[in-house]
Amino acid sequence: MRKNIVAGNWKMNKTLQEGMALATELNETLAGYTPNCDVVIGTPFIHLASVAAAIDKKKIGIAAQNCANKEKGAYTGEVSAEMVKSTGAAYVILGHSERREYYNETSEILNDKLALALANGLTPIYCCGEALEVRNANGQNAFVQKQLEETIFKLSVDDFKKLVLAYEPIWAIGTGVTASTEQAQEMLAFIRSIIAGKFGQEVADETSILYGGSCNAKNAPELFAQPDIDGGLIGGASLKVADFKAIIDAF
Numbered sequence: 123m124r125k126n127i128v129a130g131n132w133k134m135n136k137t138l139q140e141g142m143a144l145a146t147e148l149n150e151t152l153a154g155y156t157p158n159c160d161v162v163i164g165t166p167f168i169h170l171a172s173v174a175a176a177i178d179k180k181k182i183g184i185a186a187q188n189c190a191n192k193e194k195g196a197y198t199g200e201v202s203a204e205m206v207k208s209t210g211a212a213y214v215i216l217g218h219s220e221r222r223e224y225y226n227e228t229s230e231i232l233n234d235k236l237a238l239a240l241a242n243g244l245t246p247i248y249c250c251g252e253a254l255e256v257r258n259a260n261g262q263n264a265f266v267q268k269q270l271e272e273t274i275f276k277l278s279v280d281d282f283k284k285l286v287l288a289y290e291p292i293w294a295i296g297t298g299v300t301a302s303t304e305q306a307q308e309m310l311a312f313i314r315s316i317i318a319g320k321f322g323q324e325v326a327d328e329t330s331i332l333y334g335g336s337c338n339a340k341n342a343p344e345l346f347a348q349p350d351i352d353g354g355l356i357g358g359a360s361l362k363v364a365d366f367k368a369i370i371d372a373f
């Protein structure tokens with residue numbers, strides 16, 4: 123059975139002290155309680171090692187929000203997949219639309235990041251999703267298919283099976299506009315169908331695909347009840363334990 127996952131993406135929020143307080147509170151809240159899903163928090167790089175030392179990593183997985191497309195060396199300011207792994211993080215978010223858009227991350231760059239993440243034993247949470255213009259022109263399926271064909275569909279089946287996918291329509295991120303349950307389910311079913319076409323139905327059935335974009339405690343139960351929605355990648359609502367816990371409890 124594929125896993126249900128609720129993953130937080132803190133983005134560029136929280137000082138080290140604030141982040142530690144948030145992670146510790148979440149850890150305490152989940153102690154003595156078994157959620158019906160895997161829980162992951164995607165912190166900024168600076169929090170990774172401290173958070174890893176302070177929480178129960180069997181209960182809360184830790185994700186970086188990025189890693190370098192180079193292995194090591196003279197790349198000032200970059201953080202390698204190996205470094206991420208050494209902190210105790212188990213996941214890395216790759217291909218987020220904010221990185222594609224603001225930091226010009228191309229499919230070529232993402233392929234290098236994916237290879238390095240996998241080589242270092244990190245689980246990529248690989249994001250895809252279309253802009254509003256594409257949705258308005260009804261081009262979302264072709265757009266997302268191209269994003270996947272240029273990147274993760276080039277992986278071996280064994281590597282593909284290590285990924286978690288996240289569909290995040292850009293028009294729903296941070297806007298308060300969630301994709302309707304039908305729109306989200308329809309796209310995730312489409313993604314699963316093209317995974318089946320590429321890697322076979324069994325692999326498609328085992329792939330966890332998350333929805334992201336203004337997911338909150340109110341809309342999560344209906345979204346997570348859909349047959350192809352295996353959880354959420356949560357931005358704003360992951361920054362407060364009560365909000366995030368309510369989303370976890372939607373499973």
Ligand code: 13P
Pocket residue numbers: 131218290294295296297298334335336337355356357358359
């Ligand atoms: P919001 O939940 O703030 O819309 O962000 C979604 C997102 O981009 C998670 O990666």
